[in-house]
Amino acid sequence: VPELEKATVRIRQPERVRGIIRTLREQGVAKLQVVSDFDMTLSRFGCNGRRCPTSHNIFHSSHVVSEDGKKKSVKGDVDSVPFPSAMLQLKDLLHYYYPIEIDPNRTLEEKRPLMVEWWTRAHELLVQQKIRKGDIAQLVRESEAMLRDGFKEFFDQLHKNNVPLFIFSAGIGDVLEEIIRQADVFHSNVKVVSNYMDFNDDGVLMHFKEPLIHTYNKNNTVLQGTQYFQQLSSRTSIILLGDSMGDLTMADGIPKVENILKIGFLNDKGLPPPPHPVLTGLLQVDERRGKYLEAYDIVLESDETLDVVNGILRYILTET
Numbered sequence: 001v002p003e004l005e006k007a008t009v010r011i012r013q014p015e016r017v018r019g020i021i022r023t024l025r026e027q028g029v030a031k032l033q034v035v036s037d038f039d040m041t042l043s044r045f046g047c048n049g050r051r052c053p054t055s056h057n058i059f060h061s062s063h064v065v066s067e068d069g070k071k072k073s074v075k076g077d078v079d080s081v082p083f084p085s086a087m088l089q090l091k092d093l094l095h096y097y098y099p100i101e102i103d104p105n106r107t108l109e110e111k112r113p114l115m116v117e118w119w120t121r122a123h124e125l126l127v128q129q130k131i132r133k134g135d136i137a138q139l140v141r142e143s144e145a146m147l148r149d150g151f152k153e154f155f156d157q158l159h160k161n162n163v164p165l166f167i168f169s170a171g172i173g174d175v176l177e178e179i180i181r182q183a184d185v186f187h188s189n190v191k192v193v194s195n196y197m198d199f200n201d202d203g204v205l206m207h208f209k210e211p212l213i214h215t216y217n218k219n220n221t222v223l224q225g226t227q228y229f230q231q232l233s234s235r236t237s238i239i240l241l242g243d244s245m246g247d248l249t250m251a252d253g254i255p256k257v258e259n260i261l262k263i264g265f266l267n268d269k270g271l272p273p274p275p276h277p278v279l280t281g282l283l284q285v286d287e288r289r290g291k292y293l294e295a296y297d298i299v300l301e302s303d304e305t306l307d308v309v310n311g312i313l314r315y316i317l318t319e320t
């Protein structure tokens with residue numbers, strides 16, 4: 001896999017990783033499934049020195065706002081504040097909670113209640129905005145959210161080879177599905193589990209459906225009743241893609257894992273140092289690298305592409 005020689009690749013145990021990749025190929029395509037996070041894993045973290053939005057914070061800078069918001073803009077403040085003040089609070093939440101989410105020095109027990117608090121407050125703010133189902137496509141079209149370079153080969157290779165792709169996201173399902181749809185890669189082998197909006201008959205957001213999925217409960221507890229992994233029990237070779245320590249448990253519900261390759265994107269590099277608004281107070285990549293290298297087999301640093309994943313898939317999916 002020549003892509004493993006890229007400068008962005010870090011591997012703690014190269015021999016072990018080569019062994020897993022060889023075994024995945026030997027086991028064959030019929031045994032393979034891919035489990036992936038969405039935001040900042042399949043979607044880009046940054047572009048032209050700016051952060052790309054997650055499926056939540058796509059709403060921060062959107063002109064697609066509630067009737068209240070539109071009335072505000074009619075009053076003349078559309079250029080200076082193109083969204084109602086509650087939208088600004090979403091940003092405030094991000095600045096407060098995101099450093100907590102990625103802090104390697106806090107335990108999961110400390111983080112979990114704070115994540116529930118973040119998601120609950122953010123969802124309440126979105127409900128207050130009376131988001132309309134029909135506006136989501138425009139919102140996505142006008143946003144800077146985008147899939148990583150090489151996404152088409154990634155989705156198409158898996159589809160062509162009938163390899164199931166399970167996207168397990170703590171983002172907003174309605175938004176991320178639209179991003180994938182607009183990229184024309186929402187193939188029949190893709191299954192998404194995420195936080196979904198619940199709209200009334202007029203298409204206005206009323207609630208978020210249960211269970212609430214946040215960064216640190218992406219495991220079997222929120223998959224009860226889906227039977228997804230049970231139906232794929234013969235697929236015992238797993239490629240897991242994530243960008244946070246919470247993503248490491250995404251495959252826990254798979255009944256029998258024989259071989260698993262964990263690939264992690266270590267983002268947050270190559271962007272302006274603090275006081276960049278979102279990075280203020282964040283621990284830098286150097287401080288997080290050690291934990292990522294222990295947890296993920298392959299760590300990709302400042303890599304906005306799916307090149308390495310595609311290279312590995314090409315190798316595994318090629319007939320021997």
Ligand SMILES: Nc1ccn([C@@H]2O[C@H](COP(=O)(O)O)[C@@H](O)[C@H]2O)c(=O)n1
Nearest residue numbers: 037038039054056057122169170171215
């Ligand atoms: N109000 C929020 C809540 C969460 N986020 C970010 O979204 C990411 C979750 O999505 P995954 O697809 O990665 O599971 C998470 O890492 C949070 O940083 C947000 O931006 N706003």
